Amino acid sequence: MKLTEQETRMLNGEEGHAVRKSMEILIALGDIYGAEKLIGVGSVQVAGVSYHNLGDAGLEFLNELSKDGKVRVLTTLNPAGMDLENWKQLGISPDFAEKQNLVIDAFRRMGIITSCTCTPYLIGNLPRYGEHIAWSESSAVTFANSVIGAKTNREGGPSALAAAFVGKTPCYGLHLKENRVPNIHVQVDATLKKLSDWGALGYCIGKKAENKIPYITGIHDADLDELKSFCASVVTYGSKPLFYIQGITPAAELHSPPGEGVTIEETDLKDAYEEINDEAEDIDLVCIGCPHCSIKEIAEIATLIEGKKVSANTEFWVACARTTKQLADQRGYTMIIERAGGKFACDTCMAVAPLKGRFKSLATTSAKGCFYSRQNNMATKMGSVEECIEAAVTGKWS
Ligand code: F3S
Secondary structure, three states, rough: OOOOOHHHHOOOOOHHHHHEEEEHHHHHHHHHHOOOOOEOOEEEEEOOOHHHHHHHHHHHHHHOOOOOOOOOOEEEEOOOOOOOOOOOOOOOOOOHHHHHHHHHHHHHHHHOOEEEOOOOOOOOOOOOOOOOOOOOOOHHHHHHHHHHEOOOOOOOOHHHHHHHHHOEEOOOOOHHHHOOOOEEEEEOOOOOOHHHHHHHHHHHHHHHHHHOEEEEEEOOOHHHHHHHHHHHHHHHOOOOOOOOEOOOOOOOHHOOOOOOOOEEHHHHHHHHHHHHHHHHEEEEEEOOOOOOOOHHHHHHHHHOOOOOOOOOOOOOEEEEEEHHHHHHHOOHHHHHHHHHOOEEEEEEEEOOOOOOOOOOOEOOOOOOHHHHHHOOEEEEEEEHHHHHHHHHHHOOOO
16 A cells, blocks of 8 residues: 555654554555555544443553544544443443443543444534545444445444544545445335334345345435434345435435346335244333434434333333433423333443343344344344334333
8 A cells, every 4th residue: 555654654653652553454454455545534433332342352452542542533432331321220230330431531532522322423423425434333334325425434443443543544445436336226116104114124125235235216205214224224134334225315316226136025024024023022121222313213202102101021211322312301302201211321222232131022113223132132023113112111012
């Protein structure tokens, strides 16, 4: 990879230990993927924040980098292993909380904005169309590439952090125009009626696209929440973190449908629900907010749960960015949800919190949430917001 004079100085350690380490990571990546140069990035989103996944070795790595590492661009974090304020209320142990706080302290010393969310685009880390960025979280990467039209590969935690310290990333993969061309046409001949249908659609397309870039036709309307749900699902179940929806996503008009094609019908969606939903009647955790809830979703939850009571056998979590909850506080939604027995899970999510062994069954609106909760040994149920709230209130899936 061709380096500029400044990049060579960085590699030689003239700008400190963290920058030198970062250059080594970026150059190794660039060599593996055949990048010719580094390109500047407008923002970074770092995954690998939960102490549950990092462990002591990860914490030590971060502490080492934080001695002289300072980010050069706007950098935010993916969800942590707990709500940074209300961890006790969510049943997190003091030992875990202590370690998680040390992780966050290390990121803070690096100059990172410690908002922990997979929807950074809802809280101010909003890239421009065509901007190069280095983001990690798969649903956010897919949203940035497809819905915003920014350009990012799916970074690992260390490579994202390296990009933040250097302000650059190797120019390969989805940073290059030629790698952003759709190569599978997906015609959707099914009606999407509720939010979870977008998760089911993502499941179907992810499976059929098999690491290709889908060009989707047959969808005539989509709001932000539906697109973010689809982004999370389609990349979890198989496609590249980039898609085009004709007439909806920004760069779709630059392409035409590829020759190779598949069709998604009502029966495919029905099959997706059958695959995602396990046998389970009793529900002990209901979680909405994968990806993290928007204020509009929280408003809907508040409207549906007002005057009801969460079952004594069930926990009901609303996962969102802390900033979004602050907005919910101001608008009175928090009070309604908490009065009903619901809990806010800010800064965290059901996939990265240490939940294994605590819950047997999950109800959610999210196909991605089901995928990861199965890895936590939970039986999963996916349905509409109404069905999830019904499960929270009755403790049953009906
Ligand atoms: Fe976000 Fe966690 Fe879902 S990171 S997309 S809430 S699995």
